[in-house]
Amino acid sequence: MKHLRDSRAWVTVVTTIVVGAGPACLIGMGIWDWKFGLPTDDRVAIVNTVIAAASWLLVAVAGVVALLAYLDASGRPDLHIEITFNFSFPNEPVFLAADAETPEQRRQVVPFKQVRATVTINNASLYAAKNPGVRIELEGLRGIDNQSGWHAEWAHMLGIHSIQWEGSTDSIVHGKWSRTLPGLDFTGLTELAPGNTALVVTLVADGVAPVRTRTPVRILNQAEYGAYTDERNVRLEVEPPATAV
Structure with a gap:
């Protein structure tokens, strides 16, 4: 997107030069008898040629400006x-799974x-995302309660299957910006299908195709979680965090 900002700057400079070039050329013709290399002494013909060239340049610049305006208006957010x-x-x-x-x-x-x-919704592009929404579906899982700031989009006999967040009708995630949503508390989360558990997340916004991602969930016993903790600490390059119970 940086090239669009650079292009707009160059278009501004070129437009200013082109707008000023026409009058400058006419002044030069009147004072210093400029001919611009044209093989004629007919001043009317030279004036008409200069005016036509300046008009063509202005039309070309206007076309570039219109193209940049279209690109700017039609740009889409890049949400994650x-x-x-x-x-x-x-x-x-x-x-960590409970012992029992x-x-x-x-x-x-x-x-x-x-x-x-x-x-968190992250917008990696320069263009704002309007009316974002998020849905989180439990795959091979159950047991969570209602979440503050979210509503249960679908529930069945095993409990809540998916939750959904939607901002107000004028909510927005600005370009190169992020938005933090209400927090989640998955107390009570229970494994239904060992080895096939995930959070399936769908992210939507006006004018953007829904983005659907599947995030695997790992529920480990004490030994497995201990090994994971060691692996995590290597990645973080920190001392093992205190475990709060």
Whole structure:
């Protein structure tokens, strides 16, 4: 997008030069008898040639300006969603499972800080995204409660299946900007399909095709989570974080 800003600057300079070139040439013809290399002494013909050339240049510049205006008006935002749970990397949710399984022999995540998440919409382009919305579907998972600032978009006999956030009718994510949505709390999250669990996220905005991504969810036992913690600390290059229970 930087080239568009540079182009607009150059168009401004060229337009100023072209607008001023016509009168300057006419003044030069009147005072210094400029002929611009034309093989004639007919001043009327020279004047008409200069005016025609200046008019053509102005039309060309106007066309470039119209093209840039079209590109600017038709530009689309480039949206990406980021869901970051405590103790997990962005869009890589990993949870510690409780030692005891549910009565249905399902693994459930331990309800401590790991279940809290921040949801952020990032706009990588220069163009604003209007009326953004986010839907998060549980795949192979169940057990979350209603989320503050979100509404349950679909629920079935096993509980909430998907949640949805929509801003007001005039909400916007500016270009090269981000917007943080209401936080999530996945206390009670339970595994239904081991090895096939994920958050399926759909991100929408006016004039933009929906962006649908599948983020795998890992629910690990104590030993597996310990190995993950070591791996995470290597990536972070920090001391192991304190575990709050």
